[in-house]
Structure formats: C-alpha cells, structure tokens
Amino acid sequence: MEKTATLNLRVNPSTKKAAEDVLSRLGIPMSTAIDMYLKQITLTGGIPFKVVLPQAPDAINADLMTTAEIHTKLQEGFDDIEAGRVQDAKSAFAAFRESHK
Template identity: 70%
Template structure:
C-alpha cells in the first residue's frame, strides 16, 4: 500500500524519547509503529488495548467512602501529622510497593 498521507503530531518529548528507545531495540521505525497502531484500530474497530483508570484500593478510594469514613481518614491523617508520624514520599511509596509483592 502506497504511503501518501502525512500526520503531524505533538507529543510529550519524554514519552517520544522512551518510545523511540524501545522501538530502536525492536528495529521498528516510529512511522511503522504508528502505521501498525492505526491498522489495529481499523481492524478491531477501536483502540487495540484496554483504556481504563487505575483502580484504587477501596481503603483509600474517596469515591467509595461515606462522608463519615472520609472524615475519619482525614482526622487520622491530621493526628499523624501532629504527632510527627510522617514519612518522605519516596519511603512511603517504597513501603507500598513492598506490600504489593
């Protein structure tokens, strides 16, 4: 099939760089990857992968809490701050990741 259409896209430079690094390892030019993606959309009639929001655990998902539960969580958080029970974000995320393994 002849290639005559042109796409001009604006994307995040970091995302583009990371994608190019992966595609380079695969030996696939960016234009070929985009063509593959567009072909999959045409073949499947939609985006060829699931597009969903990440699911937060119920224990921290404010949308799933009653007002009383949310108030209790916030009150506990404020009490922890006042008592000096605070952690650097990097430490907290590291602990969280360990608990998910």
C-alpha cells in the same frame, strides 16, 4: 506495502520522549509503532485497548466514602505524620519501582 502517507500531529513532549525510550529498547521505530497502532485499529474496528477511567480501590475511593470515613482516613494520615511514620516521595517512589521490577 510502500509507505507514502504522512501524518503531522502534536503530542506532549514528555509522553513522546517516554514512548521513544520504550520503543528504542524494543528496537521499534516510532513510525513503525504508529503504523502498527493504525493497523490494529483497522483489524479490531476500534481502539485496540480499553479506554476507561482508572478505578481506585474501594478502600481509598473518596466517592464511595461517607464524610466520617474521609475524616477518619485523614486523621490516620495526620497520626502517621505525628508518629514519624513518613517517607519522602523520592524514597517512596524508588522503593515502589524496586519492588515492581
């Protein structure tokens, strides 16, 4: 089918770049990916994936904790800092990425 319709849209530049990087590795041009997305909308009759708020595990979901439980978690964090059980963010994220390849 000939592609003759044009979409003009604004997106977050860093999101666009990240998506382009992934699509490049997959060998899929951005226009093809958008076309695939629109086709899936028509085939499924809606957004082709769940659109939900992320769910935090109950153990760290402050909305499910009492004030005392929140204070306990905070105190545990302060205790870790005082005991030197800390890691800078760069190292923590690097270790996370390495363990989740």
